[in-house]
Amino acid sequence: MKFSLSSLLLSAASSLVVALPIDDVQVYDAVIVGGGPAGLSVASALGRVRRNTLLIDSGEYRNAPTRHVHDVLGFDGVTPAWYRYSARQQISHYDTVKMTNGTVTKIAGNDTANFVVSATWADGTTKDVRTRKVVLATGLKDDLPNTPGLWENWGKGIFWCPWCDGHEHADQPLGLLSATFDDLPSLVREILTVNTDIIAFANGTDTPAARAETEAKNPKFQEYLDLHNVKIENRTIARINRLKDGGDPPHDPSLPTAPENDLFSVDFVEGGEPVQRGAFFVSFPDEQRSTVGADAGVQLWGGRLAADVSKGLLTNVPGIYAVGDANSDNSTNVPHALYTGKRAAVFLHVKLAKEDQAKETGVDVGSLKREAALDERSIWEYLRSEPDDIFYVRDDQ
Structure with missing residues (x-):
């Protein structure tokens, strides 16, 4: 009984975050929707660069029924609840990150005039928060047949x-x-x-x-x-x-x-x-756990939130990123969730910095196109001009 009680308390703690006051006046740098491994990864990375971040966690997780988390170096064999608890304990040391329980019901606005994220909080109240960027870490849910015992x-x-x-x-x-x-x-x-x-x-x-x-x-x-x-x-x-x-x-x-x-x-x-x-x-098939991404205009590819890996998992909606199981790169596991969360956080942070620079200097460095340093002829001339270079090409070749 002692073990069962401690397990129950840990499970509750893993989804219950300290009820910090939610600021509906402040404009957050990012709001993360979802508190599984992907969302936690985003929160950690943004906390490391002191971005004002709010993570909203519905307390629903695809791997909640699983006994243990595996193939996650340093955490192989722990319970999903313990993994989330440990991650939150570490993130809590970064004071620019707030984590709270709630269910996001709507994402409105845009990348230019800020997003408005509507949520129902753990106490049953509803409140909107404003943010410059949104990260969808909303996950998937499995569609199992109704076979008794499954x-x-x-x-x-x-x-x-x-x-x-x-x-x-x-x-x-x-x-x-x-x-x-x-x-x-x-x-x-x-x-x-x-x-x-x-x-x-x-x-x-x-x-x-x-x-x-x-x-x-x-x-x-x-x-x-x-x-x-x-x-x-x-x-x-x-x-x-x-x-x-x-x-x-x-x-x-x-x-x-x-x-x-x-x-x-x-x-x-x-x-x-x-x-x-x-x-x-x-x-068996699976589906999006939440429709807030699609409702906000994010395209779906094969039932997944379409995200461009080359742009840090940015979706077709400027300012909205999609990470973890929910996105379209068709990989669903904890290491993948951690990777996509970190990648999105890096791109998001740099994007915000470029936007700030544009406001400060009037120069939008994000819109500048990198010019090709060499055309085809220049490349060929270079290859023929440096005999000691490993790419050197002789005229008779």
């Missing part, structure tokens, strides 16, 4: 990322689940170095038409599955039952990884013998 066990023996959770279930009997039959071969490819006793639960999708489509995308897929002894179970799943909890007792928190020996049984609509598996590796 949501209840999500993130605890049923996972979608082999890097995040696969190692803890290595060499265990594994089940594959996917929204469509043609996803199954790619799941097998990703997990073969971790598991070899594999059953693909097609859940009634194994049809001649589905096989033809899969063959077109993955020629000789059945031969590939046969080579690795992957069995296909096409009965319709009625329920997934947990027989054993691999997280009880919890593993030593000082270790980066430890086996999680979950056990499940799968019942079928058609009846027959249930099938037992130690874990499930799955592929």
Whole structure:
């Protein structure tokens, strides 16, 4: 009971930020929407350069059901709640950053006359804040089918990322689940170095038409599955039952990884013998957790907030950046979230500095185009003129 109570308190602390007064008169340098790893990364980077920043956290996180965070150097094996708590503790030392709980409901305004961010705060009140830039770190949410037992066990023996959770279930009997039959071969490819006793639960999708489509995308897929002894179970799943909890007792928190020996049984609509598996590796759709980005005019590419990596994850709306799982670079993990957060923060900081310089001097350095130093002929002449240069080209070449 002592452990359960401490875990509950930590989970609450990881999403509950000190209720600092929100200044609705001040114009912030940046408002960050979302308090997962991506948003926290932005807050940390902006705090390092003393930007007046407000992070608004709804307390909803895609990895909240997961037992542990993995593949994050220095934090491998900690709980998601502990990771967020530790990050916030560090960021709290930078006094230009405020963090608070709330749900952003609207982003209005523009890059020229400042944005107005509307939010419902933890105490139920609503208030607008003004900011020069906005960073969307709003994340994704998974769209799971309503199969009984799937949501209840999500993130605890049923996972979608082999890097995040696969190692803890290595060499265990594994089940594959996917929204469509043609996803199954790619799941097998990703997990073969971790598991070899594999059953693909097609859940009634194994049809001649589905096989033809899969063959077109993955020629000789059945031969590939046969080579690795992957069995296909096409009965319709009625329920997934947990027989054993691999997280009880919890593993030593000082270790980066430890086996999680979950056990499940799968019942079928058609009846027959249930099938037992130690874990499930799955592929299901996901969607934006929040619509505030799209509502503000940010374009969506493949269901993601379209962001230009070359411009620091800037979206099509000037002054609005998109980082983490929510953006369009199609990578969804904690290290990626940290990287995109830092990248956006650097570009945002420099953009603000250029805007300030333009106001101070009347020269908009951000609008100046870099001129090409050499045209094609100049480049060729240079290559022929320096015999000692590694790029030297002789006339007879």
